[in-house]
Amino acid sequence: MNKTKFLTxxxxxxxxxxxHVDATGKTLGRISTEVxxxxxxxxxxxxxxxxxxxxxxxxxxxxxxxxxxxxxxDKMYFSHSGHIGNLRKIxxxxxxxxHPTRLLEKAIKRMLPKSRLGDQLYTKLKVYAxxxxxxxxxxxxxxxxxxx
Numbered sequence: 001m002n003k004t005k006f007l008t009x010x011x012x013x014x015x016x017x018x019x020h021v022d023a024t025g026k027t028l029g030r031i032s033t034e035v036x037x038x039x040x041x042x043x044x045x046x047x048x049x050x051x052x053x054x055x056x057x058x059x060x061x062x063x064x065x066x067x068x069x070x071x072x073x074d075k076m077y078f079s080h081s082g083h084i085g086n087l088r089k090i091x092x093x094x095x096x097x098x099h100p101t102r103l104l105e106k107a108i109k110r111m112l113p114k115s116r117l118g119d120q121l122y123t124k125l126k127v128y129a130x131x132x133x134x135x136x137x138x139x140x141x142x143x144x145x146x147x148x
Contacts, residue, residue, distance in 0.1 A: 022061055031145075074091070075091065
């Protein structure tokens, strides 16, 4: 009988790659799910649930992401300070204009585990509004989407 092999922390760190994703014309949810899988490491045969065995992801052109239907006007993002009456809301379209990277960051972060592991995975995500990014030295490979 074969035993399941779990990666140690050191083994997981050794196999990391950098991926580059261009968000131009891609749907927000489709990009978010695939990037969350890359960050988590579920695309690898050596996936270990309790370790950070995922890869780094650089997303460019976040301002050109697409939302279907009336989501630009109807989809709302809420934040609350904890004080009475301080619930704030902003539409997806306004958020995309004001802070183009936050729309993708919020969607991806909410797909990661809500724990210290999820916080650690989120630090491997780099999102940029335009075409330029400072991670050329890591030589990220262009990621081809499977489901888009």
